[in-house]
Amino acid sequence: MTLLSYRRRSAFGGRAMDLMFGNVVPLVLGSIGVLLLYQWLQRFRQRAYIQDAVVVITGASSGLGKECARVFHAAGARLILCGRDRTRLQELIQELKEGADIKQKTYTPCTVTFDLSDTSVVASAAEEILKCYGHVDILINNAGVSYRGTILSTNVDVHKEVMGINYFGPVALTQAILPSMVQRRSGHVAVISSVQGKIAIPFRSAYAASKHATQAYFDCLRAEVQQYGIAVSVFSPGYIRTNLSLNAVTGDGSRYGAMDKNTAKGRDPLEVAEAVLRAIGCKKKDVLLAGPLPMLAIYIRTLCPQLFFKLMASRARKEQRPKDD
Numbered sequence: 019m020t021l022l023s024y025r026r027r028s029a030f031g032g033r034a035m036d037l038m039f040g041n042v043v044p045l046v047l048g049s050i051g052v053l054l055l056y057q058w059l060q061r062f063r064q065r066a067y068i069q070d071a072v073v074v075i076t077g078a079s080s081g082l083g084k085e086c087a088r089v090f091h092a093a094g095a096r097l098i099l100c101g102r103d104r105t106r107l108q109e110l111i112q113e114l115k116e117g118a119d120i121k122q123k124t125y126t127p128c129t130v131t132f133d134l135s136d137t138s139v140v141a142s143a144a145e146e147i148l149k150c151y152g153h154v155d156i157l158i159n160n161a162g163v164s165y166r167g168t169i170l171s172t173n174v175d176v177h178k179e180v181m182g183i184n185y186f187g188p189v190a191l192t193q194a195i196l197p198s199m200v201q202r203r204s205g206h207v208a209v210i211s212s213v214q215g216k217i218a219i220p221f222r223s224a225y226a227a228s229k230h231a232t233q234a235y236f237d238c239l240r241a242e243v244q245q246y247g248i249a250v251s252v253f254s255p256g257y258i259r260t261n262l263s264l265n266a267v268t269g270d271g272s273r274y275g276a277m278d279k280n281t282a283k284g285r286d287p288l289e290v291a292e293a294v295l296r297a298i299g300c301k302k303k304d305v306l307l308a309g310p311l312p313m314l315a316i317y318i319r320t321l322c323p324q325l326f327f328k329l330m331a332s333r334a335r336k337e338q339r340p341k342d343d
C-alpha cells in the first residue's frame with residue numbers, strides 16, 4: 019500500500035468516525051432517551067388514571083376478576099367488588115387489606131352482591147353501586163360463564179342462561195351506569211370478552227354466540243359514547259388458568275365440573291389482570307390477549323373463511339364431543 023492510498027483510507031475512516039460520533043450516536047442516544055421519556059410518561063398517565071378512580075369489577079370472587087381486584091387495589095383504585103357470594107368477596111377484601119403496601123395509598127373496597135342473570139335486580143344493584151362513591155369512573159364487566167355441548171343436545175334454555183350472564187347482564191349493568199357517566203362527560207366501560215368473541219369453535223355455541231354479541235354491543239357503544247368522553251375497551255383473552263371450565267354449563271344445564279387441559283395450561287390470571295390494567299390505563303379500544311395461534315385463526319377466519327370452516331369441521335369430527343375450551 020502506498021503512503022498516498024494509506025492517507026486517503028485513514029482520511030475516509032476519520033470522516034466515517036466523525037459522521038458516526040457527530041451524527042449517528044447522538045441520534046441513537048436521543049431516540050432512546052425520547053422512547054424512555056415516552057414510556058415513563060405513559061406509565062405516569064396510567065398510574066394517575068387508576069389512582070383514586072372508582073372501579074367496579076363484576077365476577078370479583080374468583081379467577082381473572084379476583085386478580086383484577088388485586089392489581090387495581092394495589093394501584094390505588096377505589097374498588098366496588100361485585101359477585102353473588104358476599105363471604106368470598108369479604109375474604110378477598112381481608113386478603114387485600116393484609117397484603118397492602120403501606121407506601122401506596124389504597125382504599126378498602128365496597129361490595130355489592132347480585133346475580134347478573136336476573137336483569138330485574140341489575141338496576142337496583144347499579145343504584146347501590148352508584149351510592150358507594152356517588153359515581154363510577156371505570157366499569158369492568160368481567161363476570162361470565164362458559165359452556166360445553168353439542169348443538170344437537172343443548173336445550174334452548176341453556177343458550178338463554180349463558181346469554182343472560184355473558185351478554186344481557188353486562189348490557190343491563192352498563193346501561194344502568196351509563197347515564198351517570200354521560201352526565202359527568204367522563205367514564206370508561208370495559209368488558210372481558212374472549213377470543214371466542216372473534217372466532218367460533220365447535221361445541222362452544224352458546225359461549226361463542228354470547229361473546230360475539232358482547233363484542234358487537236360494546237363496539238356499537240364505543241362509537242356512540244365517544245362524543246361524551248367515555249372510553250370503551252373490549253378484551254379478548256385466550257386460555258387463562260381459572261375455574262372457568264369447572265363452572266361451565268353443559269347442554270342439559272348441569273355443571274361441566276372438569277378442568278380442561280388447555281385452561282390448565284393457560285396464562286396466569288395475574289399476568290392477564292396486569293395487562294388489563296395497563297390497557298385500561300392507556301384507554302386501548304380492542305385488546306387481544308392471546309398467543310400466535312388464536313391470532314392466526316382470527317386472520318384465517320377474516321381473510322380465508324372457507325379454510326377456517328374446513329378446519330373447524332375437521333376439528334368437530336375429531337373431537338366428536340366437547341373436550342377443551
Ligand SMILES: NC(=O)c1ccc[n+]([C@@H]2O[C@H](COP(=O)([O-])OP(=O)(O)OC[C@H]3O[C@@H](n4cnc5c(N)ncnc54)[C@H](OP(=O)(O)O)[C@@H]3O)[C@@H](O)[C@H]2O)c1
Pocket residue numbers: 076077078079080081082083101102103106132133134135160161162163164183210211212213254255256257258259260261262263265281284343
Ligand atoms: N379462563 C379463560 O380461559 C377465559 C378465556 C377468555 C375469556 N374469559 C372470560 O373471563 C371472565 C372471567 O372468567 P374466569 O376465567 O375468571 O372464570 P371464573 O373463575 O369461573 O370466574 C367467573 C366469575 O363470574 C362470576 N359469575 C358467574 N355467574 C354469575 C352470575 N350469574 N352473576 C354474577 N356473577 C357471576 C363468578 O362469581 P360467583 O362467585 O358468584 O360464581 C366468578 O366470579 C369471563 O367473562 C370469561 O368468559 C376466560
